[in-house]
Amino acid sequence: MKPFNHTNATSIAEIKTALADGKTTLIAGGTDLLGTLKDNILRDYPANVINIKTVPGLDYIKEENGMLKIGATTRLADIAANETIQKKYTALAQAASRVASPHIREMGTIAGNIAQLHRCWYLRKPENRFDCKRKGGSTCFAMQGDNRYHSILGAEGGCLAVNSSDTAPALIALNAKIVTDSRTIDAEKFFEVKKPGNTVLEKDEIITEIQIPEPPKGAKSAFIKFAFRKSIDFPIVNCAVMIGGDNPRICLNAVAPRPYRAVKAEEAIKGKSITEENAAAAGEAAVAEVKSFPEAAMFKKQIAKTLVKRAILSLA
Ligand SMILES: Cc1cc2nc3c(=O)[nH]c(=O)nc-3n(C[C@H](O)[C@H](O)[C@H](O)COP(=O)(O)OP(=O)(O)OC[C@H]3O[C@@H](n4cnc5c(N)ncnc54)[C@H](O)[C@@H]3O)c2cc1C
Structure with missing residues (x-):
């Protein structure tokens, strides 16, 4: 790992000023960032790393004005264990x-x-061995290479890498908003891929809060994940659904460069009772747009439609 300066921030304003120099990176838990630094996978190496977890008042879970509010530095363990989230915003827990x-x-x-x-694996290969499209290069090495875990819904910005966040599809199914120091973004729009980058965040933009409206009366939600290991493992495909209000919401992730809202599946289950047949039809509709490339990843199509079906059935 190369050396860098580390600062514990005390305010969002301090982080904002630090990020403006273009040589500073924000760190939260560090569980993703430190891996990228140790492996030196990116084009640029930060001279400074600034810690947001030391900013007071960003670690909270509360209900206010018909909305769940979660501070940016709230730990995943606290979200999983929170009884309100388990009960009302189940997919997120x-x-x-x-x-x-x-x-x-x-x-x-x-x-x-x-x-x-x-x-x-090309993007994350140590020492930036593959200076790929997502980093601003000219080639997506997965297009020609081993793409068995990559996007089955086409490339975005010429890149086949998938978004593997587990909470992202739950936030989209629950109709969440992402609040930053300068704006509020629909979760669905947040993951639009910039090149290079992963989200719509500007380089000096800081997430401060997640907001989730109270689900409609009678609505229930669920999240389901397929990974090769039951213990520590990224999703091959994951899926979150919210059903019971007027408009069902269904979102898959790890199938495309950004979370994929399965609108055709939502239409297929809308107004219908939860039965084996209707859930299976929604599963089929969810994968209607899956491409025939990459062929090696077609097993993910079967997994995706099964997850949609099972997630819906879990709410019967
Ligand atoms: C072995 C391993 C297994 C994993 N498995 C999974 C998995 O199964 N599912 C899954 O979803 N993830 C997984 N992860 C990925 C990731 O580490 C976790 O999802 C974790 O939640 C990242 O949060 P963090 O606070 O540690 O982020 P960090 O590593 O601190 O930051 C990650 C990125 O987010 C940016 N960032 C952080 N906070 C803010 C903010 N407030 N505003 C703007 N930008 C910000 C950072 O600058 C950095 O670019 C895994 C990681 C590892 C190492």
């Missing part, structure tokens, strides 16, 4: 509880979870 391992959930924050870098 379930998603947080499925991230990585107890150690990572104790360190990792909600903001870090949604701002984490994409997963792709």
Whole structure:
């Protein structure tokens, strides 16, 4: 690991000023960032790292004005264990509880979870050996190479790497908003991929809060994940659904460069009772837009439609 200066911030304003120099990176739990620094996978190496976890007042879970509010530095373990979230915003508690391992959930924050870098073995190869499209290069090495875990819904900005956040699809299914120091962004729009980058965040933009409206009366939500290991492992595919209000919301992740809202599946289940047949039809509709490339990843299509079906059935 190369040396860098580390500062414990005491305010958002201090972080904002620090990020303006273009040589500073924000760190929260560090569970994703430190790996990227140790492996030196990016084009630029920060001279300074500034810690947001020392800013007071950013670690909270509260209900206010018909809305759940979660501070940016709230740890995933606290979200998973929170009774209100378990009861009313179930998909989020379930998603947080499925991230990585107890150690990572104790360190990792909600903001870090949604701002984490994409997963792709070319992108993350140590010493920036593949200076790929997502980093601003000219080639997506996964296009020609081993792409068995990559996007099955096409490339974005020429890149096939997937977003592997577990909480992202839950936040989209629950219709959340991401609040930063300068604006409020629909969770669905937050993950639009910039090149290079993972989200719509500007280089000096700081997430401060997550807001989730109280689910409609009678609505229930669920999150389900397929990974090769039941213990620490990224999703091959994950899925969150909210059903019971007027408009069902269904979101898959790890199937595309950004979380994929399965609108056709929502239409298929809208107004219908939860039965094996209707859930299966929604699963089929969810994968209607899956591409025939990459062929090696087509198993993910089967997993995606099964997860949608099972997540819906879990709410019967
Ligand atoms: C072995 C391993 C397994 C993992 N498994 C999973 C998994 O199964 N599911 C999953 O979803 N994730 C997984 N992760 C990814 C990730 O570490 C965690 O999701 C964690 O939540 C990241 O949060 P953090 O606070 O540690 O982020 P950090 O590592 O501190 O930051 C990650 C990124 O977010 C940015 N960031 C952090 N906070 C803010 C903020 N407030 N405003 C703007 N930008 C911010 C940082 O600058 C950095 O670019 C895994 C990681 C490892 C190492």
